[in-house]
Amino acid sequence: MLGELDDFCTKVLADHGCASVSLAVVERGELVHTRAYGQADVAGRRQATPETVYGLASITKAFTATAVCLAADEGLLDLDVPIPGGYRWTAPTPRQLLQHRGGFPAFYNFHYESGPLPIDIGRYRTLVREPGTDFEYSNIGYHELGRLLEAASGQDLAVFLRERIVEPLGLTSFGFGSVYAGPAPVAQRYAADGRAYATCHSGHPAAGAGWATAGDVALFARTASRLLRSATVEAMYDAVPINEHLGYGLGRIVSRGAGAVVRSHGGGMGGIAAMMIDIPERELSAAVLANSTNKAARDAVVDHLMGALAPGFHSDQLNPITERTRPMALAQGEWAGEISTAEGDIPLWIRIRAGGQVEVRLADGPPVTVSAVASQRWNLRVSAPLQLPTADARLNSPSFGLELSAEQDRLVGRAIAFKDGDRDGWLGAYLVHPCVLRSH
Structure with a gap:
């Protein structure tokens, strides 16, 4: 069934410039297949093995979610009681945060030097919509869950994960933190063009600071529910x-529609492309971990592996696309307003032109003209080569995006400072700021 896997994975790594990939399959709770291909450390010529540990990025959210659910089962917290803190709307509940419906925006603040993080996550812990009303994938929400769990349990999240999940399930390789501190060999992380990454720090470890072998990820996917009450599962x-x-769901993506149900979670950040899959109907789980920002090798291996293990599987059962684009249909005209930041308001002006073109000017800088699209959520979406003039954005977020909805005589939404990939330097921060424009 998996006879062609060796040749296929070797070719995929070469085709996509990926240093290594590790995979594992679990059936009925037992690890039945492990393989690793390529080099875990290119400079050191160290081969990847099934014992090599990889960064998990957002697969960590599944571990954090399980920990929060365990705490709820034990009465340490209530999934439906709003979290502490003052917010624009009613504070979100843990259940809403677990489902990425807590009202927080997308965010990450990756940093590659030791010492305090220069971008404070607290400056971006502002609700952008009423909790429970819509889905937005947010590391801030999982950061809040980590804080809540630590307060409720009196333990660091790393300790709670180790004592309540890792040790009971026998996940001997799992680690948590910016640096892997366990005994196993670790895969060096690489940019899309093959440069070795420096150590990455962030202000939201509960959302992405996990490490493990592919075997332990697959075992977790298949066995984590044993730790929880049936109603919680x-x-x-x-x-x-x-x-x-x-x-x-609660830290899991679940497929809908025809075919066997697939429960999964992916992970991606600088030098990490990971996927965890569980198919309960077949009592089968799998993990594919790669040490490259480019997800192409991971995705190809996942498709090949699942095609052999679960006929009828399709990649749409994994990919949580929420913003499918369509043509922008706003009328031509000029709009002016401001972007709200922690450093004060920044003037913004746009002119909507014919043919889906938009002219954008930030503060007193020169205008640029770019193409615009729309989506089911936004009437206008653009990305422009403009630098948001804040200290946080200047650190490593040189690109600028707008997502705006038409509300009577206003355009309301957000301005985003970000970095488009890591082919130049390292992946930067993703910073969301409220924005309001009026017809000018």
């Missing part, structure tokens, strides 16, 4: 729809 996989193919 049912709630974990009762996924609210996010598109026509998928829903998001």
Whole structure:
């Protein structure tokens, strides 16, 4: 069944410039297949093995979610009681945060030097919509869950994960933190063009600071539910729809529609492309871990592996796309307003032109003209080569995006400072700021 896998994975690594990939398959709770290909450390010529540990990025959210659900089962917290803190709307509940419906925006603040993080996550812990009303994938929400769990349990998240999940399930390789501190060999992380990454720090470890072998990830996917009450397991996989193919439960993506149900979570950041899959109907789980920012090798291996293990599998059962584009249909005209930042308001002006073109000017800088699109959520979406003039954005977020909805005589939404990939330097921060424009 997997006879062609060796040749296929070797070719995929070469085709996509990926240093290594590791995979594992678990059936009925037992690890039945492990393989690793390529080099875990190119400079050191160290081969990847099934014992090599990889960064998990957002697969960590599944571990954090399981920990939060364990704490709820033990009465340490209530999934439906709003978290502490003052917010624009009613504070979100842990259940809403687990489902990425807590109202927080997308965010990451990756940094590659030791010492305090220069971008404070607290400056971006502002609700952008009423909790419970819509899905938005947010590291801030999982950061809040980590803080809540530590306060409720009196333990560091790393300790709680180790004592309540890792040790009971026998996941001997799992680690948590910016640096892997366990005994196993670690895969060096690489940019899309093959440069070795420096150590990455962030202000939201509960959302992405996990490490493990592919075997332990696959075992976790198949066995984590053993730790929870049956009603909690049912709630974990009762996924609210996010598109026509998928829903998001409590730290798990769940497929919808025809075919066997697939429960999964992916992970991606600088030098990491990871995927965890569980198919309960077949009592089967799998993990594919790669040490490259480019997800192409991971995705090709996942498709090949799952095609052999689960006929009828399709990649739409994994990919939580929520913003499918369509043509922008706003009328021509000029709009002016401001972007709200922690450093004060920044003037913004746009002119909507014919043919889906938009002219954008920030503060007193020169205008640039770019193409615009729309989506089911936004009437206008653009990306422009403009630098948001804040100290946080200047650190490593040189690109600028706008997502705006038409509301009577206003355009309301957000301005985003980000970095488009890591082919130049390292992946930067993703910073969301409220924005309001009025017809000018």
